[in-house]
Amino acid sequence: MLLYPERGLVLNATAAEVVKLCTGEHTVAAIVERLAELYAPQPADAIEREVLAFLHAMVERGLIRIEP
Amino acid sequence: MSDGAPRPYTLVAELTYRCPLRCVYCSNPLDYASHRDELGTADWLRVFREAEALGVVQLNLTGGEPLVRDDLEALVEAARGLDLYTNLITSGIPCTRERLAGLLARGLDNVQVSVQDVRAPESDRIAGLRSFERKLEVARLVKELGLALTLNVVLHRENLDRVPEIIALAESLQADRLELANTQYLGWALVNRRALLPTREQLDRAREVARAARQRLLGRMEVLFVIPDYYAEFPKSCMDGWGRRFIVISPDGLALPCHAAHTLPGLTFDRVQDRSLDEIWHHSEAFNAYRGQAWMPEPCRSCDKRATDFGGCRCQAYHLTGSAAATDPVCSLAPDHGLIEAARRDALTPGRGELEYRSARSSAPA
Numbered sequence: 369m370l371l372y373p374e375r376g377l378v379l380n381a382t383a384a385e386v387v388k389l390c391t392g393e394h395t396v397a398a399i400v401e402r403l404a405e406l407y408a409p410q411p412a413d414a415i416e417r418e419v420l421a422f423l424h425a426m427v428e429r430g431l432i433r434i435e436p
Numbered sequence: 437m438s439d440g441a442p443r444p445y446t447l448v449a450e451l452t453y454r455c456p457l458r459c460v461y462c463s464n465p466l467d468y469a470s471h472r473d474e475l476g477t478a479d480w481l482r483v484f485r486e487a488e489a490l491g492v493v494q495l496n497l498t499g500g501e502p503l504v505r506d507d508l509e510a511l512v513e514a515a516r517g518l519d520l521y522t523n524l525i526t527s528g529i530p531c532t533r534e535r536l537a538g539l540l541a542r543g544l545d546n547v548q549v550s551v552q553d554v555r556a557p558e559s560d561r562i563a564g565l566r567s568f569e570r571k572l573e574v575a576r577l578v579k580e581l582g583l584a585l586t587l588n589v590v591l592h593r594e595n596l597d598r599v600p601e602i603i604a605l606a607e608s609l610q611a612d613r614l615e616l617a618n619t620q621y622l623g624w625a626l627v628n629r630r631a632l633l634p635t636r637e638q639l640d641r642a643r644e645v646a647r648a649a650r651q652r653l654l655g656r657m658e659v660l661f662v663i664p665d666y667y668a669e670f671p672k673s674c675m676d677g678w679g680r681r682f683i684v685i686s687p688d689g690l691a692l693p694c695h696a697a698h699t700l701p702g703l704t705f706d707r708v709q710d711r712s713l714d715e716i717w718h719h720s721e722a723f724n725a726y727r728g729q730a731w732m733p734e735p736c737r738s739c740d741k742r743a744t745d746f747g748g749c750r751c752q753a754y755h756l757t758g759s760a761a762a763t764d765p766v767c768s769l770a771p772d773h774g775l776i777e778a779a780r781r782d783a784l785t786p787g788r789g790e791l792e793y794r795s796a797r798s799s800a801p802a
Contacts, residue, residue: 371521
């Protein structure tokens with residue numbers, strides 16, 4: 369569960385993997401690559417789309433910040 | 437319990453009713469001064485452990501003003517040890533950089549600082565204390581130290597037209613979250629309702645401004661606009677339902693389903709000094725009184741929203757109609773909805789009452 373003021377977000381296992389990688393050390397590309405490895409043989413482009421959509425939703429909620 | 441055993445997620449620890457501010461909409465009960473004996477550190481630490489064991493993951497440290505407790509550091513440290521997400525809800529008075537840095541070092545996650553308006557004279561008038569400039573300093577300190585900042589502003593007739601300026605202030609403070617919380621007319625706010633209740637036109641304008649800001653600031657600052665239920669068609673799901681997600685502990689140890697539950701007559705509330713939180717949550721008369729749907733009158737009982745809004749706020753029902761088991765009168769379907777319509781009509785007439793400040797002197801049993 370990802371907790372923030374007065375609320376929490378229950379993450380599924382995949383989402384939790386992505387959030388764990390958001391440490392400030394990994395690029396978005398590296399996170400996609402890592403997930404693609406974890407979930408092989410699923411197609412990498414589908415995984416990329418899903419990870420990007422998830423990150424976008426988290427950024428909009430202000431729960432993840434993407435540094436340039 | 438008719439709906440099975442729910443899991444509480446949030447513990448609201450009202451550490452004290454003491455506060456240097458005298459806000460005219462304070463949610464503390466009118467007789468706060470008669471609740472004198474505050475729980476000690478050891479009791480609070482036990483309550484945190486018992487809450488965590490029940491499933492609680494969020495801890496709100498509030499009051500009164502939690503910073504007047506000199507064991508706040510120990511409480512934050514213990515909460516961190518239990519992996520609770522810990523939010524300090526404060527007026528920012530009295531606070532120093534050292535104190536905040538110490539709380540951060542012990543694991544505090546978020547600080548919610550309230551201001552009452554966007555300029556000192558107006559803000560200080562509502563707070564009943566010169567405090568605005570100091571509050572801004574504290575909000576800046578929170579960010580300087582790298583803590584997450586929620587700026588909270590309670591909205592009412594006098595400041596609703598300044599929501600654009602309030603948003604600009606929150607942006608300039610780099611708040612992570614702005615809570616635009618329309619006044620809930622309970623406690624001191626109900627005493628001052630005539631002076632505080634806005635018009636629908638004011639509200640609609642402010643809501644639109646907040647909605648636009650929410651979109652514009654996506655990803656930078658979360659803008660929350662807490663529903664003004666006097667102008668809603670249906671009530672809010674107060675506390676997410678009675679005895680469903682929240683446990684509030686009053687400064688003197690009463691375990692409550694909401695901040696104002698102890699103002700309801702005829703219910704016996706257990707003290708955490710006497711019973712375990714697990715027992716109180718599952719088996720106490722008070723937590724079970726309005727849990728689920730069995731207590732509901734019509735029109736709630738057959739309403740398709742009964743599992744969404746849970747019949748609204750029990751305290752609002754009692755303080756407006758005299759019956760805690762009535763449908764919340766803010767509901768347009770409630771038999772007593774006329775009470776709300778009358779208050780709305782009154783908001784359109786000129787001439788407001790004097791503000792009554794929160795004080796021990798005027799405290800009397802509600």
